[in-house]
Amino acid sequence: LEIELLLRKIVRNQIEITDKDVREYYTENQYLFNTPEQVEARHILVETLDEAEKVIQMLDEGQDFSELAKEYSIDTASAKQGGNLGFFQRGEMVAEFEEAAFNLAIGSRSAPVETMHGFHIIEVLDRREAHEATFDEVKEAAEEKLLEKLVYEKMEEQINRLREEADIKYQ
DSSP states (O other): OHHHHHHHHHHHHTOOOOHHHHHHHHHHTGGGTOBOOEEEEEEEEESSHHHHHHHHHHHHTTOOHHHHHHHHOSOHHHHTTTTEEEEEETTSSOHHHHHHHHHSOTTOBOSOEEETTEEEEEEEEEEEOOBOOOHHHHHHHHHHHHHHHHHHHHHHHHHHHHHHHSOOOOO
8 A cells, every 4th residue: 555655646746737638538528527417305115005105194194204204114224314315316216216206396295106125105305407517617626537547547557567677586
């Protein structure tokens, strides 16, 4: 680790990046900087449709979603946070869950959604629209990513060169 850090420092000092280099990197890799559509949701996961309908009835009667998630949800990880799953984008959840969550308006709640895990009651808390990042917004991040890429490539070159030049004898 110590040798790697030293080599990284040496290599870093050998690399110069221009604004043109950063702009080219951004253009070729813009997808890395864009933000896809995301929703923040919470859910209560139960095993049966009857349980899901019972929970929905309690919600309709005014009981607190977070408290019901803590009491009834079999997703123990999110239940501790009142069912909150945080923000997620498409492709991170099972298809049925995702479809329901992305089609709900902020503040609205789903009917029971069946997945391989059980039955979910989903509530959308917030939404972030997709955003295509401009160069000015991500210039510093693009420069860091490019620098890291170049440092890694240069380190590989140095390591390979040192191995080729070394006189290694195995016994």
